[in-house]
Amino acid sequence: MKESLKLLAITLISAATVIAGVHVYKLLNEPDMQILTGDYSEYGVTTQTPVVVYAREGCIYCKMLKEFFAENHIKYVEKDISDPKNKQQLTSLKKSVTPVVLIGDKLITGFDKRAITQELIALKLLELPSEEKSVAVSKG
Numbered sequence: 001m002k003e004s005l006k007l008l009a010i011t012l013i014s015a016a017t018v019i020a021g022v023h024v025y026k027l028l029n030e031p032d033m034q035i036l037t038g039d040y041s042e043y044g045v046t047t048q049t050p051v052v053v054y055a056r057e058g059c060i061y062c063k064m065l066k067e068f069f070a071e072n073h074i075k076y077v078e079k080d081i082s083d084p085k086n087k088q089q090l091t092s093l094k095k096s097v098t099p100v101v102l103i104g105d106k107l108i109t110g111f112d113k114r115a116i117t118q119e120l121i122a123l124k125l126l127e128l129p130s131e132e133k134s135v136a137v138s139k140g
Helices: 002-029 060-071 084-092 113-122 130-139
Strands: 035-037 051-055 077-080 100-103 106-109
Touching: 051 060, 051 084, 060 113, 077 084, 100 113, 106 113
Parallel strands: 051 077
Antiparallel strands: 035 106, 051 100, 100 106
């Protein structure tokens, strides 16, 4: 009985090691596809409405994104994916998770605050906080 348990434990540990190795390999070798560049005008991105968000009810990251936009007075168009038309658009973007944020010519998957902030600043929709301005100026 002890030998059987020992063999089972060794097998489980070996399997876990292989699975972990595969995940590490993927992280190190697959290109970062979180931020894509393209023309998203067919999804509603315009110069007047440069920010479009695909979201769903109950998504904590969608909620965090909306709170971030509200705190920074960012206007955006929200597309709830419970609407079949919006779900189809999300699928055509080859995405299945939310939030998906379109900012100008960028597509950002998930609530990547750094990337979203960077794109909002690039489009002059958000200013750097005062202390970051002085650091940016002194570094530049």
